[in-house]
Amino acid sequence: MKVVIIEDEAPAAARLRKMLMATSYGIEVDEVLDSLARAKAWLQTNPLPDLIFMDIELSDGLSLELVREVRVACPVVFVTAYDEYWQEAFEYNNIDYLLKPVKAERLEAALRKFSEMKAYFMSRYLQLLANRGHKEKFLVRRGTEFVSIRTEEIAYFQASHKLVCLVRRDGSKFILDRSLAEVEKEVDPATFYRLNRKYLVNTIAIRKVSALPKSKLLVELEPAIKEELIVSSENSAGFKKWWGK
Known part of the structure; x- marks a missing residue:
């Protein structure tokens, strides 16, 4: 599973990366981006990962602005110290909303939810392929x-x-x-x-x-x-x- 972290606090980004790598989901952290500007440039020039972990309040603005502007199509887990953004976050491709400091069990639950949703949609896609050309x-x-x-x-x-x-x-x-x-x-x-x-x-x-x-x-x-x-x-x-x- 390929993951990108958008987080402007280096210790928080390092801790999250370590926690992700310690899970059983075979996670590869492709990139750690520390600002909206860097994140925007990266997302516009690179293939989307399987999942993005995104802090909401960054040094140069709110990451919700990035989601609105770039139209991030892949699933997102928002990570923040504030709980006032959760309703708006769920208007986008939000899998979960984690409060800092992130707890291992909450991170595991978010990854499990993502994996189950991915497996479900993949099975539906394969079923559609299998049925293609057959009379419905x-x-x-x-x-x-x-x-x-x-x-x-x-x-x-x-x-x-x-x-x-x-x-x-x-x-x-x-x-x-x-x-x-x-x-x-x-x-x-x-x-x-x-x-x-x-x-x-x-x-x-x-x-x-x-x-x-x-x-x-x-x-x-x-x-x-x-x-x-x-x-x-x-x-x-x-x-x-x-x-x-």
Whole structure:
């Protein structure tokens, strides 16, 4: 984790740096800047760090002016001896507001909060990438109306008598105007699996899986179906690998 410290008191900057380096977050302090002028010049000519620790009252002004002017896009932890600025500080990318002298447990809490937020947004970003190109909803017809159904509402797709039905998790059914093979290409393979020639199922719809002779599998769905849903011995290994992800 790359960090920049903006602090005009050398002892306070050295203490904060030492505390940061002693944590378990693998922190590298890229720069210690002791004025608004130096901080502004540095931020305008260097890549932003992961996190900035910023004193509010510096020798040449308030660092809140810097945040307003430069539009600092990365998260900031404000460090100050004064508590009157905390409301304004939270108008910006403020992760936490630490009062001097900074206590180790408060610093640890701020770093933990930042790490948890970073992990959350990264997971959301990766999820969006994974879902890119896959259909997020299906437009189906109900009488004279059209209904938009999101893929997470779908339990499974069922092919029967040359028709394909979309079955929602509440049990309602809708006829689609495409083949099961076409639907299979449109949905996320991490979420939907083609069990056999008749069923393409969402992992959330699988209620129970039982072993049968000759390596076959019996799959029970929710909503339930009247027939036995058998995964052949040829497909059972692939299904178990997918389901166990």
